[in-house]
Amino acid sequence: MHSSAVFLIEFGAVILGLGLLGRLAGRFQFSPIPLYLLAGLAFGEGGLLPLGASEEFVAIGAEIGVILLLLMLGLEYTASDLVSNLKTQYPAGLVDAALNALPGAVMALLLGWGPVAAVVLAGVTWISSSGVIAKVLGDLGRLGNRETPVILSILVLEDLAMAVYLPIITALLAGVSLAAGSITLAIALGVAGLVLFLAVRYGRLISRFVSSDDPEKLLLVVLGLTLLVAGIAQQLQVSAAVGAFLVGIALSGEVAEGAHNLLSPLRDLFAAVFFVFFGLHTDPASIPPVLLPALALATVTACTKVATGYWAAKRAGISVKGRWRAGGTLVARGEFSIVIAGLAVTAGIEPELGPLATAYVLILVILGPITARYTQPLAMRLTGRRKPAEPPARTETAETVEAAETVEATEEPREAVDQHGGH
Numbered sequence: 001m002h003s004s005a006v007f008l009i010e011f012g013a014v015i016l017g018l019g020l021l022g023r024l025a026g027r028f029q030f031s032p033i034p035l036y037l038l039a040g041l042a043f044g045e046g047g048l049l050p051l052g053a054s055e056e057f058v059a060i061g062a063e064i065g066v067i068l069l070l071l072m073l074g075l076e077y078t079a080s081d082l083v084s085n086l087k088t089q090y091p092a093g094l095v096d097a098a099l100n101a102l103p104g105a106v107m108a109l110l111l112g113w114g115p116v117a118a119v120v121l122a123g124v125t126w127i128s129s130s131g132v133i134a135k136v137l138g139d140l141g142r143l144g145n146r147e148t149p150v151i152l153s154i155l156v157l158e159d160l161a162m163a164v165y166l167p168i169i170t171a172l173l174a175g176v177s178l179a180a181g182s183i184t185l186a187i188a189l190g191v192a193g194l195v196l197f198l199a200v201r202y203g204r205l206i207s208r209f210v211s212s213d214d215p216e217k218l219l220l221v222v223l224g225l226t227l228l229v230a231g232i233a234q235q236l237q238v239s240a241a242v243g244a245f246l247v248g249i250a251l252s253g254e255v256a257e258g259a260h261n262l263l264s265p266l267r268d269l270f271a272a273v274f275f276v277f278f279g280l281h282t283d284p285a286s287i288p289p290v291l292l293p294a295l296a297l298a299t300v301t302a303c304t305k306v307a308t309g310y311w312a313a314k315r316a317g318i319s320v321k322g323r324w325r326a327g328g329t330l331v332a333r334g335e336f337s338i339v340i341a342g343l344a345v346t347a348g349i350e351p352e353l354g355p356l357a358t359a360y361v362l363i364l365v366i367l368g369p370i371t372a373r374y375t376q377p378l379a380m381r382l383t384g385r386r387k388p389a390e391p392p393a394r395t396e397t398a399e400t401v402e403a404a405e406t407v408e409a410t411e412e413p414r415e416a417v418d419q420h421g422g423h
Helices: 002-027 033-042 055-073 079-110 113-126 130-139 150-172 179-212 216-234 240-250 254-281 287-313 320-331 336-347 352-386 394-410 411-418
Strands: none
Touching: 002 033, 002 055, 002 254, 033 254, 033 352, 055 150, 055 216, 055 240, 055 254, 055 336, 079 113, 079 150, 079 179, 113 150, 113 240, 113 254, 113 336, 113 352, 130 150, 130 320, 130 336, 130 352, 150 179, 150 240, 150 320, 150 336, 179 216, 179 240, 179 254, 216 240, 216 254, 254 336, 254 352, 287 320, 287 352, 320 352, 336 352
């Protein structure tokens, strides 16, 4: 009875604290993720108030948080959207992977962590935060801008790459043989391909089976199906998160919209618990020694993300201002980086990897909204100083008119996008 009371007090205090931190972040209009990570550091070993009785429950909640994050991400896209993005935007995805995964791998090798840690850190620096970026786009009123589809296409390609990447690092962290790892990857690719095929061909039937006018029944069926598929995927040595992502892709139409609205509060709750859980496993005293490498890595990969967005937007025929906006928006890292690092921390491959990832995400999740807002005006000012005579007044006027027409033409689409969860 006493331990039960302690559990309720501890867990209640954690949830209440997260709610207050979320309100604080909302008041200052920035992502609450860094505050959640700091809360985890405070409640973990070496922190101000270590948890005891509720730590095991927090671990389960964190796993559910990862599953819901990936499910909600899958609900944002239809299978046909994914296939279309693969066909038209795959060069941008390849440039994104090359520019942003390579610095992480090089840093791990320079620190002497070995090839497995290099693969893990490459993923940490590669994947942008879809959640933070979607919120930033909404806050800045850019959901209807011409460069936004380019940004979303890169995020979709990264999400698809996760379906291949997560099984690979799961096998590497487990220390399985090359043959066993190849089998795991083949299973993951086969399952992903099968789900995409079924979603394209029979998506309406699947959605009709899940659909219900009763919100309670819809919530239970979608959540139960997601946890079931995630568990089966994990049993097959495929990531549970990938299973949840594929379930989200298979659902479409009104079912996806209804499930999105019902699951959003649950996603936010358990995602917050997940970030706290990651912080729990990071000793605050271990962060200062890796702060300089994390800062260097954040600086380099912020620049490479800006270059990625600029190149992809230029390839899509976007104006110069839109190219800089696209690049600055992609800088934020968050939930995926922590998910990847969390797998490595659980496997215990490198003690300093968790602290480095925590410091890295803290830096970029704070820097990301700033670069999204100020990269374009700063770039225009610097470009104008270098070449004062080059842009004539006529060109400037044309760009201004184009920007005004873009805003006016996209007011209605922006409202429509907001109703569908931000994408």
